[in-house]
Amino acid sequence: MLLIDADVHESFAGIRDLVPYLKEPYREWIERGAWRGFSQPFAYTSPGAGNRADVRNADGSASVSDYGVMRRQLLDTYNQTYAVLTGYFYPTMLKLQYGLSSALAAAYNDYVAEHWLAKDKRFIGSIQINARDPEAAAREIDRMAAHPQIKQVMLPVVDDIAYGHPMYRPIFEAAERHKLVIALHHTILAEGPFGMGLHYIERHTLLPTSMMAEVISLILNGVFDGYPSLRFIILEGGFSWLPHLMWRMDREYRQGRVEVPWVKKLPSQHMRERLRFSTQPAEDLTGDQWLKLIDLMGSDEFLVFSTDYPHFDFDDPRVSIPRSLPDDLQEKIFWKNGAALYGLEAPVQ
């Protein structure tokens, strides 16, 4: 079966890998250790410290930056047709020094193009941006969009940005201009409504709520209406909450449309037409639960398979999607829905 993996996290070995791609003065800053990269404000509790513990080089050292390891453990093991690289280095997390942040995004994009995209035609690329400077982000999208493997723009979900705010419009204009998908993915700064909680397990459980907030913000502030050909995917943010959000937003819209008349459709209609979700973490639903959920969603075109490799909560495509699901539904989840979203065709053998 053809398979698109919508959420694969490539990485560098360290921030200094970006030095050759950085413009001055930031190249010199990073070279002399002025900034050592992001560090999560919590401890991972999984055996592999946030990654699968078996993602290792031949010498046993941990490796999430090695194409050969990824090819062997992911692309070849599961015979993946395409793997969408989504990174986990999101310069938007830098809350000041926008010039540095934008330069880091550009450097990372060039690094990924050379060290990942160029190595395997199965990779689909994402553009990293500094969303805090939307005009610079738009220029970076314009710069990278011509790359034939680039299909989307990453919008990192942090703790102080709801992307419906009008200031972020240049990002959406650029993405629409280049027919790129907008992907939302959490970061190590993402929070629930009352912060991260007191434990990592709280923080990780809360992540879908940050995605719900982004969907609410994007639709009610007119991004879906303002950019009618733009399509969106929520990565690693869950999907079983979708029926609730559709019902809730539709009800709110029926009673409160007068405040947001620039929204021209029921929110659920916007979602069905333009919003997609990656499946991981698939919450270990039974086959019957999958079917009930999809029935409640009102569409079998929402879901796009993902593994989240190499992170610890990886979903194995052979197990995480029940084999009891009808063949045509499995084909949609593993292939058709993602192929339609990214405009991909099966490779010629």
Next chain:
Amino acid sequence: MTRHRVCGVSEVASNAMKPFAMGRGTVLLTRLPSGEIKAVGSRCPHQGANLEHGCVTGHAYSDQPNVLLMDRPGQILRCPWHGFEFDLSSGESVADHGKLRLRRFNVEIEGDDVFIVM
């Protein structure tokens, strides 16, 4: 087909839903800015609120976020409970075309009398 006289023409107000008895029930009448008289059922098709207490207003529209505009004054009825909007001309829900609809009655004017035709 039966006709019920429900009121005199001068009793129907603009920008208000005025109740009149019709048989054992109640019908709400209002006058659109065009002068046309509309008659609708008194209960909201959502949860049955008494629309007599609803708000007759205009149609909010916009193509630009954070810019609110109004047109069609006096042609939209908002339910007194949840604020659902209904187009008094078509009876349709503004937010959800066709899914919810006001009960509408045909109105005939004869001299100074308003009749509901059923």
